[in-house]
Amino acid sequence: MNPSFYIVDDDKGIRKVLKNIIDQYNLGDVIGEAEEGISAIDDIKSLRPKIVLVDLLLPGMDGIAIVSTLKDMDLNLDTNYIMISQVNSKEMVSKAYTQGVEFYINKPINVVEVVSIINKVKEKLKMQEVIHSFEKAIHSMSMLKEYTGGKEVNILSEKDRIKKILSHLGILGESGSNEIVEIILILLEQKQDFRGKLLNQKISELFGMLVQRYWDNYEISINVATIEQRIRRAINKALKNLANLGIEDYSNDTFIKYGNTIFDFEEVRKQMDYIRGKSNYGGKISVRKFIEGIMMEMKNES
CATH class of the missing domain: 3.40.50.2300 (Response regulator)
Incomplete structure (x- = not known):
């Protein structure tokens, strides 16, 4: 259509x-x-x-x-x-x-x-529709397993946990959130030693693996630059949301929990100063630290 x-x-x-x-x-x-x-x-x-x-x-x-x-x-x-x-x-x-x-x-x-x-x-819209259909199918399977007393498969549990964190950060609806979820799933699918090597390489290597995943699974062609742009925009939004939470309430649970794990707290502080008008420059993000931080949070909660 x-x-x-x-x-x-x-x-x-x-x-x-x-x-x-x-x-x-x-x-x-x-x-x-x-x-x-x-x-x-x-x-x-x-x-x-x-x-x-x-x-x-x-x-x-x-x-x-x-x-x-x-x-x-x-x-x-x-x-x-x-x-x-x-x-x-x-x-x-x-x-x-x-x-x-x-x-x-x-x-x-x-x-x-x-x-x-x-x-x-249009390719992006097609990709979103495929992912949405895939998620609906998995959700239906999950409900069936629950009804029959079966256990939820690990991949669903991991995906839901990632999305829960992104929801806490207020970026689940951002266009780059799907890419963040998929990249973390790619990492979790690897053996521990290879996962570490991937995280130590250029982040573009991970973006390239995601490009290949979209093509292999959905026959959707997308370039690395587009993926990077979406992911960075989503993470920037998370930084802004977290900084605003800190300004409203420095003891906010979400602000305390994620302020120094998925971001460098110094960058969060810079973003807070920028929002307050005390600085001409906001905080900077690190895609690698953001991804590692989410994986660490998942590990701590398991």
Whole structure:
């Protein structure tokens, strides 16, 4: 089933070009469009499109603000955002990715680029559907085992425990959370000595194994850079959430439990100072420490 699209651009000509490309290449169905942010937000909330193409520079509310506002509403939209702009500022592009934009299309519009980017997002949607179906099947098997008095298989228990930790950190719904779960499962499937070697290698080696896993299990093609981007964005969100918990209540159980295991506490403190406006720089993350920290928490709870 083709995905639904919503287009936000103050240039009517650009909206028409994008609609024509989507129709001509049978990429999906355009269910709405807008030329400014407020009406776009209202429409996206009600129409719940799978993919939103949004211009960066808009009158009143820019594209990043639109995406950020929708994300903050926590509407469980399951919407993917593609930013469109002729601005090539690295800072602006980085900010867009941080706020939840999945991909970037440059102006002037290039048909090949638009088709390529949209197909990448469609691959991601397909992957999410496969994983969701897989999880539903496992959940049904788990309920059946419980009903018949059987024991839950280890892989399910491990997966649920990882997701429980991600839920505590407030990132279970982030696009990179699935990748984090799968990478930890890959590590847990290895023998202890090989697992240690993997963790001591470049983290990109693990990303590469995940790329291969997606292809072998689901025939889904995805590149290492995309996986890294999603994982880093999810971990950054966890750092922000943890820092906010510490600011609200320094004795918060989640803050105490994870503040020095999955992150370097000095980086958490820097993020807290940044949120308070005391610093111009937030904390930094380490994907390796985050993954090792979660595995350590699982070991301590077992």
